[in-house]
Amino acid sequence: MKKWLVxxxxxxxxxxxxxxxFGASVPIVQSKAGDITKEEFYDELKAHAGDxxxxxxxxxxxxxxxxxxxxKEIDEKIKEYxxxxxxxxxxxxxxxxxxxxxxxxxxxxVERELLAEKAATDGIKVSEEEMKKEFENRYKEEVKVSHILxxxxxxxxxxxxxxxxxxxxxxxxxxHSIDPGSKDIGGKLGYLIKGDMVPEFDKVAFSLEVNKxxxxxxxxxxxxxxxxxxxxxxxxxxxxxVIEKELKYQKAKxxxxxxxxxxxxxxxxxxxKELENVLEK
Numbered sequence: 001m002k003k004w005l006v007x008x009x010x011x012x013x014x015x016x017x018x019x020x021x022f023g024a025s026v027p028i029v030q031s032k033a034g035d036i037t038k039e040e041f042y043d044e045l046k047a048h049a050g051d052x053x054x055x056x057x058x059x060x061x062x063x064x065x066x067x068x069x070x071x072k073e074i075d076e077k078i079k080e081y082x083x084x085x086x087x088x089x090x091x092x093x094x095x096x097x098x099x100x101x102x103x104x105x106x107x108x109x110v111e112r113e114l115l116a117e118k119a120a121t122d123g124i125k126v127s128e129e130e131m132k133k134e135f136e137n138r139y140k141e142e143v144k145v146s147h148i149l150x151x152x153x154x155x156x157x158x159x160x161x162x163x164x165x166x167x168x169x170x171x172x173x174x175x176h177s178i179d180p181g182s183k184d185i186g187g188k189l190g191y192l193i194k195g196d197m198v199p200e201f202d203k204v205a206f207s208l209e210v211n212k213x214x215x216x217x218x219x220x221x222x223x224x225x226x227x228x229x230x231x232x233x234x235x236x237x238x239x240x241x242v243i244e245k246e247l248k249y250q251k252a253k254x255x256x257x258x259x260x261x262x263x264x265x266x267x268x269x270x271x272x273k274e275l276e277n278v279l280e281k
Contacts, residue, residue: 051278062262063115077110086188094181120252131243138194139239144230146187149179156216156223
């Protein structure tokens with residue numbers, strides 16, 4: 001439901017494998033039943049995911065040659081994700097949901113995201129007028145929202161009745177919500193701007209009073225009980241940099257087209273005959 005990891009386009013686990021040193025007939029597994037060599041492991045990996053792994057490595061290599069991402073930029077982006085998912089716990093829950101195995105893999109994915117973002121927005125300009133219009137339409141107001149998502153209206157009404165009787169919102173989210181990214185953190189979605197969620201959700205979230213819970217709200221995902229826990233009004237200067245990045249992204253060049261151009265310039269020669277056509281897929 002939340003818009004995140006937009007640029008990644010990564011097969012989970014690919015990056016964690018890409019640093020392996022394959023090719024030598026050296027055992028990486030030894031046992032009484034037999035050995036497994038690096039060469040055998042390479043062949044097995046190639047058979048199952050070789051095209052994806054190699055394509056990913058080549059694309060990252062090409063982007064790194066043209067664009068630079070610093071550790072500071074990666075750390076700042078990870079902080080944004082933590083804020084979006086209401087802290088470390090929420091982010092870790094989301095990573096588990098998306099099958100991202102560890103922090104190091106996630107950092108590499110974020111690096112890839114930032115490289116792709118820089119490539120796609122290179123040379124793109126946005127005007128002050130465009131940014132101010134976007135600010136008024138979307139960024140001026142933010143609401144901090146929690147929700148409980150259930151499958152049917154009957155359950156949603158029962159949850160709302162229990163809330164009205166004084167039961168704890170976070171506990172009910174844990175018991176009943178089917179949103180895996182928020183149920184274990186009290187249903188928290190963090191601060192939202194207009195357009196972050198589907199229109200039906202947005203309409204209710206931005207009309208609720210603070211600390212009030214809605215009745216059942218139907219969306220394509222099911223039925224929500226929505227609670228706003230805070231509201232804040234931003235200034236244009238607060239959000240100018242964020243808006244500029246967002247508008248540049250909206251005008252971004254297709255990343256696949258850019259990578260195809262970089263591949264052509266690099267004159268890539270794949271030596272493994274079984275993988276030589278991987279860039280054409």
